[in-house]
């Protein structure tokens with residue numbers, strides 16, 4: 001029996017564990033938080049700080065392979081393990097994707113389409129980079145940013161002054177990336193899986209809508225012209241090959257309405273394709289694959305980890321649509337169930353037969369903006385799927 005270790009016991013690590021169990025693997029999960037879903041749900045779970053080298057050492061003992069569910073972990077202790085242990089995706093992939101500057105530089109060096117950017121490491125460099133790139137731009141802190149954390153829309157000098165003040169107040173270091181703003185028609189993501197032998201598969205494209213910088217709804221298949229979908233898939237595969245991926249990689253794309261002035265997009269069907277960012281792990285938008293595809297992102301990663309053959313995931317219903325909606329802690333709070341340990345009232349589900357799945361992650365404390373669960377709608381077409389998803393969530397919120 002193969003032994004797999006997962007760093008991170010959130011929803012992604014926990015759903016990966018389920019897929020691994022289905023293939024009869026043995027799974028161990030590590031999370032600093034003893035209340036993390038994976039730590040509570042798995043028998044073989046370790047909870048200790050990330051910096052506890054002795055605990056990490058014991059955790060990896062006897063493992064055949066180690067993977068991780070999020071990229072914001074310190075790669076240095078892992079680098080020390082890398083010689084004796086198979087780590088998937090590799091440390092190089094982790095290091096490139098956890099640092100926005102390295103990620104952008106990787107895209108540029110690999111000739112992959114991306115938004116024009118400038119990197120700054122200090123306040124003075126930030127002012128200089130702003131002048132060089134020109135307004136408006138989006139400022140993103142280099143490390144630790146996700147779900148729009150550490151991002152500023154900078155339209156001119158006044159916004160820059162406000163962003164600098166905010167960075168001072170947060171005692172944040174000034175390492176950041178400045179990006180030209182893309183005139184978005186739509187955002188899509190593409191998951192690629194690649195194994196040790198270089199065999200590769202891609203998932204159907206997802207169309208993503210964000211609210212307050214957090215993923216809100218994912219629609220499959222994405223409503224983009226076939227020509228754009230072909231370019232996105234090709235760029236996704238080129239990206240995976242360029243980092244020599246083993247594992248899964250989710251590539252977020254911007255599809256622009258107009259050609260951005262300073263950026264190098266790929267034109268298709270009158271639209272413009274740019275890589276936004278990379279995640280070397282299962283992705284929030286990929287939850288929908290559990291219902292919409294013949295194999296989920298978790299199943300496919302499990303096969304890579306266990307050395308089993310890959311098959312191109314197909315849409316279960318090629319003529320219909322699926323929509324995944326995130327359930328944030330706000331929904332619990334709006335139901336008056338914000339206290340720790342209070343479950344979500346799902347009684348209105350009976351009025352929404354198109355909702356084929358609800359997944360609750362087992363996080364004990366609902367907080368605003370915290371991802372606590374998701375649901376999936378199956379419908380005959382995209383508009384119905386989106387409308388049903390919105391109606392179900394409004395109903396849960398008592399609206």
Ligand SMILES: Nc1ncnc2c1ncn2[C@@H]1O[C@H](COP(=O)(O)OP(=O)(O)O)[C@@H](O)[C@H]1O
Pocket residue numbers: 115138140145146147148149179180181182183184187210213252276277
């Ligand atoms: N250069 C840009 N042009 C237009 N919109 C952007 C740009 N950068 C970010 N955004 C918007 O902000 C969202 C979050 O940015 P992203 O870089 O993906 O950070 P995160 O790590 O928080 O997901 C994007 O999905 C997009 O909606």
Ligand SMILES: [Mg+2]
Pocket residue numbers: 252277
């Ligand atoms: Mg993103």
